[in-house]
Amino acid sequence: GDSVTQMEGPVTLSEEAFLTINCTYTATGYPSLFWYVQYPGEGLQLLLKATKADDKGSNKGFEATYRKETTSFHLEKGSVQVSDSAVYFCALLNTGGFKTIFGAGTRLFVKA
Amino acid sequence: KAGVTQTPRYLIKTRGQQVTLSCSPISGHRSVSWYQQTPGQGLQFLFEYFSETQRNKGNFPGRFSGRQFSNSRSEMNVSTLELGDSALYLCASSLLTSGGEQFFGPGTRLTVL
Numbered sequence: 001g002d003s004v005t006q007m008e009g010p011v012t013l014s015e016e017a018f019l020t021i022n023c024t025y026t027a028t029g030y031p032s033l034f035w036y037v038q039y040p041g042e043g044l045q046l047l048l049k050a051t052k053a054d055d056k057g058s059n060k061g062f063e064a065t066y067r068k069e070t071t072s073f074h075l076e077k078g079s080v081q082v083s084d085s086a087v088y089f090c091a092l093l094n095t096g097g098f099k100t101i102f103g104a105g106t107r108l109f110v111k112a
Numbered sequence: 113k114a115g116v117t118q119t120p121r122y123l124i125k126t127r128g129q130q131v132t133l134s135c136s137p138i139s140g141h142r143s144v145s146w147y148q149q150t151p152g153q154g155l156q157f158l159f160e161y162f163s164e165t166q167r168n169k170g171n172f173p174g175r176f177s178g179r180q181f182s183n184s185r186s187e188m189n190v191s192t193l194e195l196g197d198s199a200l201y202l203c204a205s206s207l208l209t210s211g212g213e214q215f216f217g218p219g220t221r222l223t224v225l
Contacts, residue, residue, distance in 0.1 A: 032212045043116070043202050043216030044155075051212075089155065093212035098168040100145070100214060104154040 002027040006090045006103035013080055014111050021075040021106045023064075023090035031092040033057075033066055033073040034100070038087045047075075047088070085110045114138065116217035118203050124223045130191040133220045137184050137205030144186040145214065146178060149200040158201075161186055190222075198224045 007022040025033065032051045036044040048057030053068035062077045073090060090103040117136045125131050137144050146158040157170040161180035178188040184205075190197055200221050204214035 034212070036216075041218075043218045044204075044214075045216065046213050049213060098143075098160045098162070099157055099170075100212065101157075102147075102155040 002031070002092060002094055002101050004090050004092055004101050004103035006088075006106055008104070009087075009107040010109055011106060012109045012111065015082055016079045017110075019075070019077040019080045019084075019108070021088055021090075021108070023073045023075065023103060025071050025073065025090075025092050027071075027092055027094050027101075029095045030068075031094045033064070034091040034093070035062070035064055035073070035075050036089040036091060036102075038089065038105070040086070044089060080108070080110045082110045082112050084108060116203060116205050116215050118201075118217040118220050120220060121218065122221045122223075124225060125193050126225050127193055127195060129193050130189065131193060131222060132187055132189045133201055133203075133222075135186045135188075135203030135205075135217060137186070137203075138215055141205035141207055141215070142184050143206045143208070144180055144184065145204045145206075146186070146188050147202045147204070148172075149202055149219070150198075155202070158188065193224045195224050198222060 003026045034049045035047040037047045038044045048059040050057040050066035056065045064075045087105045089105045093100045119134045143162045145160040148156045160168045164180045175191045180186045200219045202219045204216045206214045
């Protein structure tokens with residue numbers, strides 16, 4: 001079945017460091033891919049998405065490129081801030097599916 | 113537009129009791145999904161409803177059930193509570209035309225003693 005694997009956390013970085021959170025997926029067909037973020041005490045919110053191969057999703061300085069050849073959707077940010085501290089979830093929705101599959105989540109701590 | 117609302121936000125129950133959680137989706141959203149979030153298991157899909165019909169169900173025992181009303185509001189029920197049911201229960205709504213994006217509520221924190 002469909003699945004999402006993302007790097008285990010926690011990831012601890014200093015402010016202004018470069019961030020990469022790896023995400024790979026297994027799916028039949030052509031899924032849409034998402035990154036969601038969860039701040040403490042809140043529900044998840046969409047950070048960015050890509051719906052087809054080679055699409056790049058971007059938002060708030062975060063980027064991820066849909067790589068079908070490597071079945072990956074890694075999240076990157078050039079310079080993290082303390083306010084980026086949160087849990088990040090990679091997810092996929094397959095064509096015609098009614099169920100979004102989430103990765104286990106990666107907790108990010110950014111130190112001032 | 114108001115976001116997804118969930119009530120109550122916090123709940124404490126004892127083993128063997130039952131509980132009902134409520135979710136009001138964003139106006140116009142007809143799809144509602146429920147998830148259980150725990151530190152050990154992450155985010156686990158419970159079920160999804162669209163226009164009062166359950167379209168998909170996760171791998172949870174029959175003690176977990178749900179329904180959706182004609183105004184798209186949804187409830188989930190857990191009967192015969194167990195300690196392991198302690199979790200954050202998240203509801204999400206979506207539009208068919210939103211490209212799969214889900215809008216989450218803040219969750220209901222259930223503690224079973």
